[in-house]
Amino acid sequence: MTTDNPGTKAPEGAKALSVVAHRGVALVAKNLVDELARIVDSPSEERDTMLRETLSTAQTLFGALSEEDPEKLEGALERVDTACRETELFAEVGRMTRTLHSSLVEFRSQVEPKLQHAVGTAVPEVNDKLQAVVRMTDEAAHRVLQLTEQQSAVLAEQRRSVESLTAKVFAGETPTSEREWLVLAGQVTHTVLESCAKAEQLNTEILMAQEFQDLTGQLIKKVTRLITDVEDGLVQLIRIFGHELAPPAAEAAPASEAAPAVEAPAGPCSQDDVNDLLASFGF
């Protein structure tokens, strides 16, 4: 993950804006060329005038294209707009220029700050939070595994103790007096109760180890909010520049030569689905 400070992201934002604006201006230029084609078919007296005015407008327009600074670009577009209004010939060019100009203004005032924030702040923040989630869940899992291992040890020890205490009895060597019976019963009881206490304590610790979920849940919610913000900014950007989001291309079903006859569900499979699929291969 890069650790550029947000300040270095500013020129990149302007560069992105510049690229988009250039495309818009290129569209306007194309319109201009189409107008030129129409002029060629006009009566000769008007043609010269029209050609001169067209050339002048084109020069202003291409001057705008050479501007990399967004502010200068805005200014150049305003000049093109004015030129178009004066000739009346390039109504369409003028209209598009005005649309592009207002889009740029909207972009710079609303979308660009969002994208700057996204790139400079949100993305690094998302990375940090997700790394924290990975770390916390990893630690919690290890802790619980360790506790369950300790539980197993406690239960194994209890089993061993009881078996050891009662071995003689089950081998036929029963206690001879009531007192001996009581002592044996007492020892077994004590062992079992002690194990119960230890197991109970470990259970509580396992319970406590689940507290990570509250914290990771909050972090993930924050991440979701950050990503939604970035998404909003991107959608606005796309909307402003007039492109519609293309629907995702329908996924062609992979033609597998060894496709089994079994009808398996399109989505993720359960173990039962997997077993059916394996069975069709002869497993």
Place this chain on the structure above:
Amino acid sequence: MAKIDHIPRTMKILVVDDFSTMRRIVKNILQQLGFSNVEEAEDGKVALGKLRNNAFDFVISDWNMPNMMGIDLLREVRNDPNLKALPFLMVTAESQKENVIEAVQAGVSNYIVKPFTADTLETKLETIFKKQ
């Protein structure tokens, strides 16, 4: 546990997964089933090295791992004359039909999808090491 009593408990098993918690869980379940001769590897490349330098009887591997994925490890094992018959169980979160087919075509011995139960692992062990 009766269904896998015939499998020698000294069987040397390699557990391959990039998440240490998952390796620990699988190791614990194997221990409960009586198998304590278990080693671990954190990716396919490390696993392949261990398989080539030691005599393992069984591999349990995840799919998605850095350096070498489980599916590629499987292919390497099946292409190696010394390892090609090694029982190889895939245990993975990849649950799409295409993944199972790809694994089968690459020569997997069986396939478990995560999350899984100890019972499932035991059943698959029984299937893989079927009493002859």
